[in-house]
Amino acid sequence: xIPAPKKERPNLLAVWGAxxxxxxxxxxxxxxxxxxxxxxxxxxxxxxxLCSLVSIAALSALLFCFVSVLSGLKAASERLPxxxxxxxxxxxxxxxxxxxxxKKLSFVRSFEVVSSEEGLNRFSTAVxxxxxxxxxxxxxxxxxxxxxxxxxxxTELTDLxxxxxxxxxxxEVLVDETxxxxxxxxxxxxxxxxxxxxxxxxxxxxFLISMSVLVALFLNRDEIEVAKLxxxxxRDVLLPSIVDxxxxxxxxxxxxxxxxxxxxxxLSGGFxxxxxISISLVSPLLFGILLCALVLAVSAGTTFAFLRSHRGTD
Amino acid sequence: MxxxxxxxxxxxxxxxxxxxxxxxxxxxxxxxxxxxxxxAGKSTLLKLLLGSERASSGTVAxxxxxxxxxxxxxIAQIRKRIGIVFQDFRLxxxxxxxxxxxxxxxxxxxxxxxxxxxxxxxxxxxxxRERAYDYPPTLSGGEQQRVAIARALVGKPDLLFxxxxxxxxxxxxxxxxxxxxxxxxxAGVTVVVASHxxxxxxxxxxxxxxxxxxxxxxxxxQPKGVR
Numbered sequence: 001x002i003p004a005p006k007k008e009r010p011n012l013l014a015v016w017g018a019x020x021x022x023x024x025x026x027x028x029x030x031x032x033x034x035x036x037x038x039x040x041x042x043x044x045x046x047x048x049x050l051c052s053l054v055s056i057a058a059l060s061a062l063l064f065c066f067v068s069v070l071s072g073l074k075a076a077s078e079r080l081p082x083x084x085x086x087x088x089x090x091x092x093x094x095x096x097x098x099x100x101x102x103k104k105l106s107f108v109r110s111f112e113v114v115s116s117e118e119g120l121n122r123f124s125t126a127v128x129x130x131x132x133x134x135x136x137x138x139x140x141x142x143x144x145x146x147x148x149x150x151x152x153x154x155t156e157l158t159d160l161x162x163x164x165x166x167x168x169x170x171x172e173v174l175v176d177e178t179x180x181x182x183x184x185x186x187x188x189x190x191x192x193x194x195x196x197x198x199x200x201x202x203x204x205x206x207f208l209i210s211m212s213v214l215v216a217l218f219l220n221r222d223e224i225e226v227a228k229l230x231x232x233x234x235r236d237v238l239l240p241s242i243v244d245x246x247x248x249x250x251x252x253x254x255x256x257x258x259x260x261x262x263x264x265x266x267l268s269g270g271f272x273x274x275x276x277i278s279i280s281l282v283s284p285l286l287f288g289i290l291l292c293a294l295v296l297a298v299s300a301g302t303t304f305a306f307l308r309s310h311r312g313t314d
Numbered sequence: 315m316x317x318x319x320x321x322x323x324x325x326x327x328x329x330x331x332x333x334x335x336x337x338x339x340x341x342x343x344x345x346x347x348x349x350x351x352x353x354a355g356k357s358t359l360l361k362l363l364l365g366s367e368r369a370s371s372g373t374v375a376x377x378x379x380x381x382x383x384x385x386x387x388x389i390a391q392i393r394k395r396i397g398i399v400f401q402d403f404r405l406x407x408x409x410x411x412x413x414x415x416x417x418x419x420x421x422x423x424x425x426x427x428x429x430x431x432x433x434x435x436x437x438x439x440x441x442x443r444e445r446a447y448d449y450p451p452t453l454s455g456g457e458q459q460r461v462a463i464a465r466a467l468v469g470k471p472d473l474l475f476x477x478x479x480x481x482x483x484x485x486x487x488x489x490x491x492x493x494x495x496x497x498x499x500x501a502g503v504t505v506v507v508a509s510h511x512x513x514x515x516x517x518x519x520x521x522x523x524x525x526x527x528x529x530x531x532x533x534x535x536q537p538k539g540v541r
Binding site: 222225226227228230231232 | 390
């Protein structure tokens with residue numbers, strides 16, 4: 001028979017008989033262990049943790065700034081006067097006959113016919129002319145009759161211009177494209193591009209989280225392989241990786257939120273407030289919650305898909 | 315029967331057969347060698363038994379479960395009742411011996427204190443109690459294999475698979491390792507050892523199934539003198 005090892009040790013059989021069947025932990029305790037172990041795991045992989053943290057914080061800060069400015073822009077554009085108007089100048093000595101036609105146009109909100117005399121009166125009131133000068137003006141430079149028409153939005157101005165221009169008594173139509181109209185156009189394009197950029201950023205953050213889970217799985221592949229051979233289910237392998245990534249994500253998001261709030265606070269005291277754009281952190285917070293949900297879904301989905309394609313070990 | 319294989323075939327793509335029409339039955343408490351040269355199909359057979367690979371055809375039943383049809387979760391549950399020892403030990407280098415041995419118990423969600431007590435008892439039984447807080451690279455090959463055996467046995471498995479457990483060890487260490495496997499068997503564990511160490515197989519004179527090119531060419535109750 002094979003000789004026993006030289007060193008004295010208790011017989012395996014004796015140890016075997018002495019060990020009782022152990023009580024299993026419930027799921028609650030299992031989860032608690034997963035969370036407790038997270039700090040240790042993140043500490044061990046501190047370089048990867050730090051890199052993830054910095055990139056998530058930077059991206060989320062950028063994202064929050066975008067969202068805040070965009071919501072500020074939206075609010076500012078809503079405060080701008082909505083009505084836009086056109087001015088039809090009537091030929092000298094003629095009268096405007098298109099009142100009935102204007103009433104039929106659905107997009108016309110209101111219109112006002114200003115006679116030559118009334119126009120001059122308003123002008124004189126505005127610039128306070130002496131009465132003799134006013135009389136001279138009436139004789140030498142009579143103002144043409146005008147019609148000021150107000151419509152709901154910029155897009156209808158083109159139609160209105162066409163309709164008025166077709167009237168014989170109308171000499172020209174001046175579209176009153178105010179600074180507000182221009183500002184609204186600029187804001188609209190900024191909002192559109194900002195929204196697209198925000199969505200791109202959301203997906204970048206989601207991608208980073210997914211990658212950090214995958215990298216964690218890759219770095220621990222030996223451990224995972226052994227653990228799976230010892231009976232680890234997907235849950236045992238996945239949960240720690242997801243929990244670690246989510247902890248990094250949450251910390252990163254908070255750091256990003258704090259930095260973006262500080263940055264926006266500085267900005268809001270400067271040119272943003274002068275431009276009438278007020279910053280609110282409520283929208284970013286709501287957006288942050290949505291972002292978390294999306295990131296969680298993407299990272300969990302990717303990880304599950306990854307593990308399903310790597311069933312078992314050899 | 316703790317393990318039952320019926321008409322098992324395994325073909326690797328595109329058309330490379332690794333096992334052909336295998337029929338094998340292992341009873342509870344058996345100690346069985348799977349012998350054969352390299353490429354005979356020993357490791358493939360163990361992979362099928364562990365659920366790491368699925369059979370191309372036939373039935374592989376382990377601990378009453380058909381491994382070909384078992385889900386991922388069911389395979390994980392079966393593996394919790396199986397201990398496994400590899401030729402290259404597969405210890406986790408960044409974990410202490412105690413942590414390595416504790417791994418199967420952690421996966422069973424046992425209490426931390428219970429895990430430590432049992433793991434230390436197992437290391438003690440294998441003569442490694444005083445090195446519990448050392449790391450695997452500081453150990454000799456024989457010691458590392460003893461840790462691997464401790465890890466395989468700590469969960470009180472019903473079945474123990476060993477794939478060339480003495481492949482990297484000298485004769486003296488091989489004897490120690492086989493002694494431990496015999497002790498585990500005496501304690502009630504069914505042991506299946508894939509090995510090409512014919513000298514040791516003859517010396518132990520226990521049931522031996524010989525594989526060649528994926529086929530069973532011999533099933534000896536006592537192989538001594540067969541050669």
